[in-house]
Amino acid sequence: MTGDIDKKELNLELVREFLFRQSKDIIFLLNEEGLCLFINPSVEIYTKHTPEYYIGKSLDELIPVDDQKMFCDFAGAETVCSKIRITGHDGKLIYCEINCEKLSDGKVLGLVNSFLSWENEQREDMIRKLSIAVEQSPVSIVIAGIDGIVEYVNPGFERMTGCKQADIKGENYVFINPVDIEPTVYQDIWNAVNNDKEWKGELQNRRKSGEIFWESATVSPIKNSKGETTHYMKVAEDISEQKFMMDTLIRSYEFIERVMDNTNPIFVIDSEGKFLMVNRLFTDITGYSSSQIIGNAVSTMFNTEITRQIFSLLRSRFVKDAAIVHFESELERKNGEKRIVSVFLSTLIHGSNVKNIVGTLDDITGRKEAEEEISKLSSAIEQSPASVIITDIKGTIEYVNPKFTSLTGYNSREVLGKTPAILKSGWQTGDFYNNLWTTILAGNEWRGEFHNKKKNGELYWEFASISPYRNQEGKITHFVAVKEDITDRKKSEEALKISEEKLRAQNQAMVKDLQYAQMIIKQILPAEAPQFPGLAIGYCYMPLEAIGGDLFSFNELSNNRLGVFLGDVAGHGISAALFLALVKSAIDRLSIKFGDRPVPLLQRLNRELYSSMGSYFLTAIYGFFEQDGPFMNFTFTRGGHCPPVLFRKKEKSVELLTPRGKPIGMFKEAVIEEMTVSLKQGDRLFIYTDGIHETINKNKEMLGYNGLLNIIKKQSSKPLKDSLDLIIDNVKNFQGDAISEDDIVLIGFEYIQKNS
Known part of the structure; x- marks a missing residue:
């Protein structure tokens, strides 16, 4: 039993030491x-001196003489609460609050807290403007109209009071379920805000559940751009824990355990680096129970960084003063979830060595x-290639990004507090702007073009999208305009409009040229298949465009022979038509001399094209038919062209005929x-162009030579x-919905009778 009491007293002693040394507030005795008997290490955070500096001295260097009159007020009261200033590191005064209580033995116990600085006030002002930050703020924020009726509360208010917007509709915005507030307090608040000042103080309120809590509140007027007060704002922080802590320190050790479970996650480490004690919030944030933690090494719970900091403090020797270490690190919970925490470590000294470490965690994820x-949002807007303007409901500019400055020539100081009307060029009518305002005030997005004027008088065009911004109540509070400079595009459109007639005339000339080229192609291609003894002849011609790039001809030669030519030019259109006309003329001329000699004919054609049309070439096949007893002979050569297909009726076989040859006109x-x-x-x-066997279907598959041979064999009985x-038809069925990519020529010859 005695051991249990000693352990409890040890734990209470550790907690008491922690509360004095770990507290972020300044506590003194x-x-x-009026001489200082004790002051905790937090004084070193805010001032330039260690706690030892103040021991045995008055607090003149901490609290200015003008603010020490509060110590005279103890004549009529046991407890005094007042606003004071303390001297910071750089000699500047820090505004704060002090709570003092005279103890039964005549000593004075004091708590300095609620530290404020102008930098924090500016940051709070920035956060107030950013709706996202306001929504995520841990403090309670209430905004009311000039009539005192609540218009907005943030989630922090709901968490602190348990009341939602609907619960307080019609209530006075300063107090929600107040507890024993003196009438003079109301008067002080309204006197302050009506005189353009803010009121600060502590209030005791009641949550929706009936629970009573303390809050540190600030009530301020909100002004519009004209300096008129339009709203009131109350920012409050739940300071019940601080009140309870002060009460616990003075009156009861038993209450400390309950306070511990309602502050931050707390842990105590022994001299061997093992967990000695943890509170409920510590088990909540880690996911482990106290039995799974106590007695285990810190390395089983913390990462390398936190473990290193703890052992660095434990290994300290011959120290006189307690140390406080603050840093941010990562904590991995039992379920694997990782959180970012703010870690405070404080040492408890026994003799000249560190006996224990008391630490707290604050989840700042x-x-x-x-x-x-x-930061991402701000960076995106600042670096945006489009101009961004934010105005209030009346059109007064509150923000412009750097792109606006570079485009218009106005810097932010020149436009803040003004309206976008400074950019007007007079080009657009009043009806234009009336339509704009009607659209956005109705809560809709407006899109359109402005013809505006820069600071230097230069006119420019911009396309704008203006959207209303609504607060949590759905009320329009601001307008956001995102604008793109389209001056160059406008100039291009104007130039395009000017050249339209010229282009139309050129197109008409091209149409005429195309008609002439079509006439040329029509004249050089055969109108129908020729008649030749012993042969059935047929062909299909399907040009890709109005003017194709394929040429074929039949020439009757001497000694009862028939010459056949098929060429495929690389290209289509007018230039291809002219080239085909040249080739047709050459073939007609060369076939007179070389009609029964395919190799010399194509060689002579190659030299002529290479020397006169070096940038054009074609693939070609030339041959001639000649009766030879019971057979019909076909003698041919090909210059890089598709190989002919031979179908044997008796054997029902198909084969490719593949003599070698290079394209004509290329070499x-x-x-x-x-x-x-x-x-x-x-x-x-069969002779043909590559538009047949290179046909591609929608699956990017090519018909190929095998596909063509199978189709020819399949249709041989017709x-x-x-x-x-x-x-x-079979080729087109294979192609399906895919787009044709080349001309198609297919010529067939069948030996139909013997020579009698």
Whole structure:
């Protein structure tokens, strides 16, 4: 039993030491003469001296003489609460509050807190303007109209009071369920805000659940751009814990354990680096129970950084003063979730060595994420290539980004407090602006073009999107305009409009040229298949464009021979038509001399094209048919062209005929081979362009030579003319919805009778 009491007293002693040393507030004890008997280490955070500096001295260097009159007020009261100033590191005064209570032995116990600075006030002002930051603020914020009726409360208010917007509708915005507030307090508040001042103080309120709590409140007037008060704002922080802590320090050790479980997560480490004690909030944030934590090494719970900091303090030797270490780190919970925490470590000294370490954690994950999001948003707007303007409901400019400055020539100081009317050029009518305001005041987005004027008088065009911004109540409070400089585009449109007639005339000339080219192609291509003894001849021609790039011809030669030419030019259109006309003329001329000699014919054609039309070339096949007893011979050569297909009726076989040859007109000398094939009764010969076997379907699959051979063989039982049509139909079916990419020419020959 005695051991349990000693352990409890040890824990209470540790907690008491922690509350004095770990507290972020300044706690001091004065004797009857006003000399300092004790002051906690937090004084070093706010001032330039250590606690030892103040021991045995008056607090003149901490509290200015003008603010020490409060110590005279103890004549009539046991407790005094007042606003004072203390001297900071740089000699500047820090505004704060002090609570003092005279103890039964005449000593004075004091608590200095609620430290404020102008930098914090400016930051709070910035956060107030940013709705996201306001929503995430841990403090309670209430905004009311000039009539005192609540218009907005943030989630911090709901968390602190349990009341939502609907619960306080019609209530006076300063007090929600007040507890024993003197009438003079009301009068002080309204006197302050009506005289353009803010009121600060502590109030005791009641939550929706009936629970009583203390809050440190600030009530301020909100002015519009004209300096008129339009709203009141109350910012309050729940200071119940601080009140309870002060009460616990003075009156009861038993209350400390309850306070511990309603502050931050707290842990105590022994001299061996093991957990000695943790509170409920520590188990909540880690996800482990106290039995899973106490007695284990800190490395089982904390990462390397926190563990290193703890052992660095534990290894300290021959120290006189307690140390406080503050840093941010990462904490991994039992479920693997990682949180960002603010860590405070404080040492408890025994003799000249560190006996224990008391630490607290503060989960700042939400704050860090909010800061990162705000930073991203601010950076995006600042670096935006578009001008951004934010105005209030009356159009008064509150913000412009750097792009606005670089575009218009106005810096932010020149436009803040003014309206975008300073950019007006007079080009747009009053009805134009009336329509704009009607649209955005109705809560809709407006899009349109402005013809505005820069600071230097230069006119410019911009496309704008103006959108209303609504607060949590759905009320429009601001307008956001995002504008893009379209001056260059406007100039281009004007230039395009000016050149429209010229382009139209050029197009008409091109249409005429195209008509002439179509006439040329029509004249050089055969109107129908020729008649030749012993042969059935048919063809299909499908140009990709109005003017194709394929050429074929039939020439009757001497000694009862028939010459056949098929060429495929690289290209389409007018230039291809002119080139085809040149090739047709050359073929007609060369076939007179070389009609029964395919190799010399294509070689002579190659030299002529290479020397006169070096930038053009074609693939070609030339051959001639000649009766040879019971056979019909076809002697041919090809210059880089698709190989002919031979169908044997008796064997029902198909094959490709592949003599070698290079494209015509591409090289100075053409290397070409000649080949002769004999057709028997019913045999067929097909020549074609690559638009057939290179057909692509929607799955990017190519028909290929094998696909073409299978189709020809499949349609071999049909008459030649029908067979040609069916071959083309099969190719188109394979192609499906895919787009054609080349001309198609297919010519078929069938040996239909023997020579009598």
